[in-house]
Amino acid sequence: MAKKKQAKQPDQTAPAANVSTEEQIGFHKGSLSTLAKEREEMLRILQIVEQLMQMHIKGLKDLGVDLEAAAKEAKTTPKKAKVQAKPIEDMLR
Numbered sequence: 001m002a003k004k005k006q007a008k009q010p011d012q013t014a015p016a017a018n019v020s021t022e023e024q025i026g027f028h029k030g031s032l033s034t035l036a037k038e039r040e041e042m043l044r045i046l047q048i049v050e051q052l053m054q055m056h057i058k059g060l061k062d063l064g065v066d067l068e069a070a071a072k073e074a075k076t077t078p079k080k081a082k083v084q085a086k087p088i089e090d091m092l093r
Contacts, residue, residue, distance in 0.1 A: 060067060
């Protein structure tokens with residue numbers, strides 16, 4: 001069976017011969033701007049999740065559930081091995 005040739009993808013961080021420096025600067029600045037907005041949104045979502053968790057913790061405490069004992073029990077219980085996430089560089093290839 002013949003092997004398929006894989007097309008080598010160009011390095012996206014290397015400057016392209018037909019793209020001007022100004023265009024590259026604009027691209028990177030735009031990307032950073034977008035990512036900064038994404039990070040702000042993620043922080044906002046994280047704050048909402050934290051508030052919801054605190055509400056549930058308070059509700060459980062009001063019902064007499066000992067969360068500290070449950071946390072200690074969870075630490076002593078063996079867990080499944082965690083799957084390590086791939087570095088983002090490997091995902092982009």
